[in-house]
Amino acid sequence: MSGRLEHLLLPLLLLVGGTPASGSASGQIRFSAAVDRTEVALDETVTLTLTVTGDAQISASNIVPPGTGTLEIVGTSTSESTSFSFSGGTQQFTRMVNFHYVLKPTRTGKTRIGAAVLKLGGKSWRSRPIDILVVKSSGRRRGAPQSPLQRRFPSWLDDDWNDLFHSPDMFPRRRIGPDDIFVRLTLKPDLAVEGQQLTATLRIYSRVGARVVSIRWPGLNDFFVVDRDVSKAVTEQQQINGRLYHTKVIDRRALFPLRSGELEMGAVEVDVDTSTSPFYPAQTMHLRTRPRRLTIMPLPGQDRPRDFHPANVGQFSMAAAVDATRVALNQPITFTLTIRGTGAIQRIRPPAMPRLGKFRIFDSTSKVEVSKRGALVRGSKQVETILVPLTSGQLTLPALTFSYYDPSRGSYRTLSTEPITLQVAASQEGTDGGSPLVSHEVNLVAGSFKPIRFESELSVRGMALVDRPFFWPLVALPPGLYLLVVLGLALRARGQADTTRNRMRQAWLLSRRHLRKAARLAAAGQAADFYAELKAALVRGFEARCSQPLHGLPLNEAARQLEEEGFAEQLVEAWRTEVENCDFGRFSPASSRGEQMQQSLARARKLFKTIERTRPGTEVRP
Numbered sequence: 001m002s003g004r005l006e007h008l009l010l011p012l013l014l015l016v017g018g019t020p021a022s023g024s025a026s027g028q029i030r031f032s033a034a035v036d037r038t039e040v041a042l043d044e045t046v047t048l049t050l051t052v053t054g055d056a057q058i059s060a061s062n063i064v065p066p067g068t069g070t071l072e073i074v075g076t077s078t079s080e081s082t083s084f085s086f087s088g089g090t091q092q093f094t095r096m097v098n099f100h101y102v103l104k105p106t107r108t109g110k111t112r113i114g115a116a117v118l119k120l121g122g123k124s125w126r127s128r129p130i131d132i133l134v135v136k137s138s139g140r141r142r143g144a145p146q147s148p149l150q151r152r153f154p155s156w157l158d159d160d161w162n163d164l165f166h167s168p169d170m171f172p173r174r175r176i177g178p179d180d181i182f183v184r185l186t187l188k189p190d191l192a193v194e195g196q197q198l199t200a201t202l203r204i205y206s207r208v209g210a211r212v213v214s215i216r217w218p219g220l221n222d223f224f225v226v227d228r229d230v231s232k233a234v235t236e237q238q239q240i241n242g243r244l245y246h247t248k249v250i251d252r253r254a255l256f257p258l259r260s261g262e263l264e265m266g267a268v269e270v271d272v273d274t275s276t277s278p279f280y281p282a283q284t285m286h287l288r289t290r291p292r293r294l295t296i297m298p299l300p301g302q303d304r305p306r307d308f309h310p311a312n313v314g315q316f317s318m319a320a321a322v323d324a325t326r327v328a329l330n331q332p333i334t335f336t337l338t339i340r341g342t343g344a345i346q347r348i349r350p351p352a353m354p355r356l357g358k359f360r361i362f363d364s365t366s367k368v369e370v371s372k373r374g375a376l377v378r379g380s381k382q383v384e385t386i387l388v389p390l391t392s393g394q395l396t397l398p399a400l401t402f403s404y405y406d407p408s409r410g411s412y413r414t415l416s417t418e419p420i421t422l423q424v425a426a427s428q429e430g431t432d433g434g435s436p437l438v439s440h441e442v443n444l445v446a447g448s449f450k451p452i453r454f455e456s457e458l459s460v461r462g463m464a465l466v467d468r469p470f471f472w473p474l475v476a477l478p479p480g481l482y483l484l485v486v487l488g489l490a491l492r493a494r495g496q497a498d499t500t501r502n503r504m505r506q507a508w509l510l511s512r513r514h515l516r517k518a519a520r521l522a523a524a525g526q527a528a529d530f531y532a533e534l535k536a537a538l539v540r541g542f543e544a545r546c547s548q549p550l551h552g553l554p555l556n557e558a559a560r561q562l563e564e565e566g567f568a569e570q571l572v573e574a575w576r577t578e579v580e581n582c583d584f585g586r587f588s589p590a591s592s593r594g595e596q597m598q599q600s601l602a603r604a605r606k607l608f609k610t611i612e613r614t615r616p617g618t619e620v621r622p
Contacts, residue, residue: 029054031118033066033127039242042108043137045074048101050116050127058097062120068103069111071132075102105134133242176274176285179243181206183250183270185289193297195313196407197343198223198255199375202268202289205238205245209275213284215251218266224256224344229372254377256313256344260298267291303412305403307351312404314343320400320417329392329426337383337417339402345370345379351400353385358395362386392426508544511537515604522597528586530597534604535582542567542575545611555579571610578603 030053040046052058077100118125233249268289273282323334370379397420514537521530546565550558562572
């Protein structure tokens with residue numbers, strides 16, 4: 001079998017530019033073997049690659065192929081690359097040769113690819129054996145399997161190239177199956193309660209080149225959804241069922257169930273462009289995840305605080321502060337309540353400020369900050385409330401409580417702030433030598449009202465726009481430009497239409513262009529180019545007066561065509577004579593004199609004037 005394989009590899013190596021090695025090896029040689037997969041289905045193929053690295057010339061004659069067990073060789077190929085380096089004024093180069101063997105299983109079970117041997121310069125190198133597991137076919141329709149090399153008795157007509165032409169395609173277009181690329185959606189945690197975050201992570205697994213085109217999520221009406229940033233996700237390698245895949249997170253969302261019970265989640269659809277070879281265009285594949293059914297547990301009713309809201313699920317901390325503790329009477333202060341933690345920060349319900357008889361309370365404003373990185377939703381919600389003390393003395397802001405459910409502990413928790421004591425003075429200055437009180441002038445209605453105008457003058461300032469002289473021309477300008485563009489496009493389409501009239505007009509313009517170029521060449525004394533342009537002008541000129549093309553026809557056939565079109569016999573004969581003169585002048589050195597070129601040019605111009613005033617079927621006027 002090794003002799004048969006060498007007989008196949010030698011012409012293939014010559015075809016890609018390799019030459020047989022001669023002499024002994026110099027330098028360090030490295031020899032290794034690898035396969036693209038260790039588990040293969042019965043209707044698939046596995047590729048064995050033997051790699052030789054060194055500075056010696058390697059050919060197929062130096063390789064003793066390994067035994068392939070129950071695998072049959074159905075294709076071979078060779079690739080070679082060379083790298084150069086310069087050091088200390090000397091040049092060094094390293095050559096790497098890859099011998100590829102496409103192997104097809106013949107039966108299921110375990111088999112072994114034996115050790116390949118490299119023989120070079122009286123030395124030998126051996127590769128390691130590789131175990132392969134052959135499993136049953138998946139049952140899905142795949143591309144037609146590669147047929148093995150045809151077994152024939154040798155003939156005296158055979159040569160080294162015969163097996164090359166009878167071998168299968170060395171680089172067939174591989175059909176991409178469902179096992180080559182797919183997507184998976186993971187939901188964590190597996191068991192959740194109402195309002196608890198479920199992290200939905202979408203991953204793609206691929207053994208081929210792929211580019212994600214679009215991602216379509218199903219309707220998530222039963223969830224509060226927060227998108228997570230996966231732009232920094234990296235590509236990893238993962239082995240599944242004996243196959244190595246490249247995997248990457250392509251999307252991630254945080255889902256907060258809005259109710260308990262059985263929730264349906266449809267399939268996520270992903271469109272990807274895939275490719276297995278740079279020689280074939282990419283094909284678009286439609287991938288889907290499995291639909292999911294989620295069981296969401298209700299929040300426990302036992303020990304539930306009275307002020308608990310179902311949106312307050314997660315892990316939180318709370319703090320309260322004021323911008324000043326010593327203020328003057330009727331001067332506003334800002335009370336800030338901040339809740340930080342993990343959960344649906346946008347939905348949490350902070351505690352409201354209770355009714356305070358000694359304060360005037362304005363509506364609160366809130367600000368939410370949520371980090372987009374990471375799987376968990378983290379952030380803060382800040383609520384600011386303006387309070388204006390209505391009495392002086394020592395006033396106290398009561399403690400506020402915030403109750404939430406902690407899924408990690410499986411219990412309710414209640415947070416409380418400390419009471420805040422304020423010193424409110426009746427004047428702007430402190431008493432008993434104390435520091436002055438803090439005064440914050442806050443205009444609560446700033447920007448809400450415009451200043452009152454006590455006087456107003458209503459009058460017409462200048463001429464109305466429609467009465468100005470430029471108004472109507474300006475109005476008519478856009479439709480006028482549009483009509484001009486439409487008219488220009490129509491004329492252009494008519495001029496470019498593939499009609500007999502247009503073809504004849506284009507041929508006439510082309511003939512005049514050739515004639516002008518011939519005149520310039522005659523003045524420059526370039527005989528060969530002159531006669532070529534003159535002949536082209538004569539052929540194109542007569543094509544413009546008939547309905548049939550003449551370019552490329554033999555001279556006699558073209559003359560007969562002109563006579564059938566109705567041209568006078570003497571005009572056709574004059575045209576034929578001038579065309580023959582052009583052919584003679586292109587290859588005859590004696591005809592390169594300027595006088596003869598000028599005479600030919602004059603006769604051609606006379607013919608052009610004749611056909612300009614002559615219609616097919618009429619006599620030639622002298």
